[in-house]
Amino acid sequence: MKIIDLSVSLKAGIPSDPKEAKPEIEYSDHTAGARQMASVFKGLNTKNLKNEEGWASENLKLTSHSGTxxxxxxxxxxxxxxxxxxxxxxxxxxxxxxGKGVKFDFRHFENGHVITASEVAQELNRINHILKPDDIVVVNTAAGARYGTDDYLSSGVGMGHIILN
Structure with a gap:
């Protein structure tokens, strides 16, 4: 079995979600980490830390829609x-x-297009596949290439109500 990682790393400051849902990441370097460690561990002198460095860390503010x-x-x-x-x-x-992934390639459709049952059937025919109950369908749209750009949120297609025989 081949495992394909579909995840995308979280990044701050790129257009990936609506403004109110964008992930925020505050990075703390080793110097800030040393100060934080000294405040947490009473009696710790930062001069006793290797290179006077503490932990580097990230504070995240995100929604359940952030990232993958x-x-x-x-x-x-x-x-x-x-x-x-x-x-x-x-x-x-x-x-x-x-499980087994089945990729539909809908990158050629215009942004905003709503995929129909007929178009799904055509794609299944193109890839010569019959859907099975445990198949995991992945829909590839033009939005993937626009991730992180100003028009990302308005890119790609949507899936309509689809019932296949």
Whole structure:
């Protein structure tokens, strides 16, 4: 089995999310870390630390949408059609995220286009694949190449309500 890491590192100051949801990262260097260590560990003299350096660290402010993530069903609604609660991300088994990946390439569609069932069927035909219950579908859009640019949030396509026979 080949494992492909799809994650994207968090970065501060790049257009990756709406303004109110952008990740903020405050970096503390080793000098600041030494001062922090001295305030935490009473009696510690920073001169006793190797090169008078403490820990380097990052303080993060982010949302559940920051960086690589999966939207839990609860993100979209609190209840299912039958009234039972939607699962939160911690209620979804990790094994649901590990499996055979099937990549749809929709980079050629215009930004804002909504993918139809017919277009999914055409893509399945192009890649000669029949979807199976445990397949993990990854949708490649033009947005990937725009990550970190000013037009990132308005790039790519969306998926419509799709039912395949």
């Amino acid at each position: 993530h999966m939207d839990a069903p609860y993100h979209f609604n609190s209840t299912q059609d039958n009234g039972s609660p939607m699962p939160t991300i911690d209620e979804i088994p990790l094994e649901n995220f590990i």
